[in-house]
Amino acid sequence: MHPALAVIFLTLFSGGGFGLMALTAIVNDFQIDGGLSPMQTMVAVLLSVLFVTIGMLSSTAHLANPKNAWRAFTRWRTSWLAREGVFAVLYYPFAMLYLVWVFFTGGSADVTGLLLANVAGALGLITIFCQGMIYACLRTIRQWNTPLVPANFYAMGLAIGATVLAALRIATGGPAQTLVGMAVALLAAAAVLKGIYYFWIARPNGPTIRTATGFNRSNVRILDQGHTFGTFLTQEFGHTIPAAKANTIKFLMYLFAFVIPVWALALALSLGLGSLAWLAVVSVFFGIGVERWLFFVEAQHVVNLYHGRQQC
Template sequence: MHPALSVIFFTVTSGAGYGLFILLALAHVFGIGDPLTVGEFYTAGILSLVMITAGLLSSTFHLANPKNAWRAVMRFRTSWLSREGVFAIAFYPFAVLYMLGFYINGLELGVPCILFALIGALIALITVFTTGMIYGSLKTIPQWSTSLTPANYILLGLASGATFFTAIRALAGSEVGTIAALAVALVAIAAIGKVIYYFWIGRESITINTATGFTRAVVRLLDTGHTCDTFLNREFGHTIDCAKVGLLRGVVYLLAFALPIILLAMIATQNGGSGLALLAAISIYLGTGVERWLFFAEAKHVVNLYHGRQSC
C-alpha cells in the first residue's frame, strides 16, 4: 500500500493526543502519582487537543474532494471511517466541558467534571479503536485484517500518550515515579503487541490461483494490459524489499520501544532528569511514525495478485 504521509501523521499524532488525554483524565480522576498542578493540567489538556485536531485536519489532506468531507458521518451503521468521524466529533464537547469545569472549579473535582473526564477518555479510546478498525476491517489486505491492528493502534496510542504525559510532568518539575512506571508498562505491552503482529503478517494466505480461478496449475502474468502506471499501481503497487523492512523494524524497536523504556525506567527509578523524559517522548513519536509508515508499506493488497504477485 502507498504510505500517504497525511494519514501517517494523522494516525500517529491524534493517536498520541487521545492517549495523552486518556492518561490525563485517569491520572486526574483516580489520583495516579502526585497531585496535578494547574500548569500541568493545561499543558497536557491543550497539547492533547492540539495534537488531535492537527491530526484530524491532516487526514482531510488525504481526501481528493474535501468539500464533501462533512458527509463522512452519514454511514455510522456500516462504515468504520464514518464511526471514527462521529466519535472524533463527539469527543470534543466532553473534553472541552472537562477543561471548562477545571477552569471554573480548579483542581477540586466535582461529579460532573469526573463524568466529563471519564466519558471523554472512553470516547477517546473508542476513537482510536475505530481508526484501527478502518484498516482492520479490510479483508482485501491480509496484513491488516486482524484484531491485532486495532489492538496495536490502541496500545501505541496509550504508550505514546503516557510517555508524553510523563514528559510534561517531568518538565514541570513534578515527581513522576509512578507515572513513568506506568508508561514503561504501557510501552512494554505495546512492544509485545507489535512483535506478535510482525510475526503474524509473515504468512501469506491468498494466492493468484483463487484470484484467477485456475487452482490446478501455475499461473504467471504475461501482460498487465497497461504500459504506464495506473491508479491501481500507484495506490496498491508499493513494494519494499526485505532488507529495508528488517532495518526499519529495527528502527521501530529501538525508537518506539527500547529507548523510551530505558529512559522512562531511568526516570521511574530517580536516575534521570526531565530532559530524558522529553527525549523519550520525541523518540516514541518518531518511532511510531516509522511504525505507521511500515504498517502501510508492508501491507499487500490482493489486487496485486492480478498484477502477477503469487500470494498476498
C-alpha cells in the first residue's frame, strides 16, 4: 500500500490523543500517584485535543474531493470510516467541557469533572477501535485482516498517552513513580503485541495468482500487465519492501518506539529531568510513526496478483 503521510498522522496522533484522554480520566478516577493537579489535567486534556485535531486535519489532506467530507458522517450504519468520524466528533464536546469545568471550578476530580472526563475517554477508546476496524475489516489485505490490528492500535495509543502523561508529571512536579510504571508496562505490552502481529503476518496464506485467475491447477505467470506506464492501481497498491530492509526498519522502530522511551522515562524519574522525559515523548511518536509507515508498506493488496505477484 502507498504509505500516505496524511493517513499515518491520522492514526498516530489521534490514537495518542485518545489514549492520553482515557488515561487522564483513569489517573484522576483512582487518584494514581495522588491524581493530577487541575493545571496538569488542563495541560493533558489540551494536548489530547491538540493531538486529535492534528490527526483529524491531516486526514482531510488525504481526500481528493474534501468539499464532500461532511458526507462522511452519514453511513455510520455500515462503514467503519463513518463511525470513526462520528465518535471522533462526539469526543470533542466532552473533552472541551471537562477543560472548561476544570478551568472555572478547579474540579479535576469531582463527580461532574470525572463524568465528563470518563465519557470523553470512552468515546476516544471507541474511536481507536473504529480506526483499527477500518483496516481490519478489509478481506483484500491479509496483513490487515486480523483482530491484532485494533489490538495494536489500542496498545500503542495507550502507550503514547501514558508516556505523555508521565513526562508531563515529571516535568511539572509531583510523585510520578506509578505513572512511569504504567507507561513502561503499556510500552512493553504494545511491543509484545506488535511482535505477535509480525509473527502472524510472516506466514503466507490467502489468495494466490491461481485463485485470482481461476487456473487452480496450473502455474500462472504474467506476460504483460496491459498498460504502458503505471496506473492508479500500481501507484496505490504496488508498494512493497524487501524483507531484510523491513527487518532493519523494525529494529529501529523497536528502539525508538519502546526502548528509548522506557530508558528515558526511567532515567528522567530518577534524576528528575523534565527534558529527558519529553525526549521519551518525541521518541515514542517517531517510533510509532515508523511502525505506522511499515503497517502500510507491508500491506499487500490482492490486486497485485493480477499484476503478476504469485502470493500477497
